[in-house]
Amino acid sequence: MDRSHPSQWKYESPDIPGFHEVITPNNSPCRETWAFRLNLPKGQSHKLFHRQLELNAMVVTGQVHISHQTGRHTLNKHDSFYVPACQKVDLVATKDAVLYIGGAVYEGTGQFFTRTYDLTLPLGDIHQVHGNPPYQREVFMTLAQQDAGSRLICGITRGEPGKWTSWPPHQHSNDLEEIYCYFDIPSPQTAFHFSSREAGAFEHIHPVSTGDFVVIPEGYHPTCGMPGVLSCYFWIMAAFSKKSRRYDLAVNDPNFNL
Numbered sequence: 001m002d003r004s005h006p007s008q009w010k011y012e013s014p015d016i017p018g019f020h021e022v023i024t025p026n027n028s029p030c031r032e033t034w035a036f037r038l039n040l041p042k043g044q045s046h047k048l049f050h051r052q053l054e055l056n057a058m059v060v061t062g063q064v065h066i067s068h069q070t071g072r073h074t075l076n077k078h079d080s081f082y083v084p085a086c087q088k089v090d091l092v093a094t095k096d097a098v099l100y101i102g103g104a105v106y107e108g109t110g111q112f113f114t115r116t117y118d119l120t121l122p123l124g125d126i127h128q129v130h131g132n133p134p135y136q137r138e139v140f141m142t143l144a145q146q147d148a149g150s151r152l153i154c155g156i157t158r159g160e161p162g163k164w165t166s167w168p169p170h171q172h173s174n175d176l177e178e179i180y181c182y183f184d185i186p187s188p189q190t191a192f193h194f195s196s197r198e199a200g201a202f203e204h205i206h207p208v209s210t211g212d213f214v215v216i217p218e219g220y221h222p223t224c225g226m227p228g229v230l231s232c233y234f235w236i237m238a239a240f241s242k243k244s245r246r247y248d249l250a251v252n253d254p255n256f257n258l
Contacts, residue, residue: 035179043093047089200255
């Protein structure tokens, strides 16, 4: 199997209860990025801890109570938290819950925090709108570059029904790699993830629904929903160095730049 080819960049995350390691540098072409899924039925608990990775977790569905050395919190759909390596978070599901979790090597920068998903926030560092119709999308940063962190930047993107996101096609191959973790697209509803290592071309198109993860180790990666479907995903971006922990390094494909 040639994992470097875009046709191999889609991973199906498990929907059975438990903590699942979906994407790592050992099973993918990613060098710096990890993606996990935690399925926690109501009443069950999980201890989240990693010795090497900083983690940013987003509640896809349900509700969880979390306990950290700094206090206790209740997280609902699309709320999130960040935890550095070697710090424990205890989670208890008060409703059947699914969490997507991004990881990257922790290098001593970053401190625990939670973030409430709030689209009434004024536009700024956390709540953003990117692009223009028909490729306008709303972005909510679960871990912004302005937040203390080592390698990770993460967020939620929601497109418009049947419209494009991540357009114009762009790449940040020299500085960061990324994973798109799709949600709120129940099968048979479908969005489409376009992957290409070459400008002006689409090497492969992945149909994606809730639970599908697509790696972006390099190249261009626009998405589009089928008619009436929003392309929604939790994106996990890991920088190759602290210096490139920025989301303004993207280079647009000149063939499609608008």
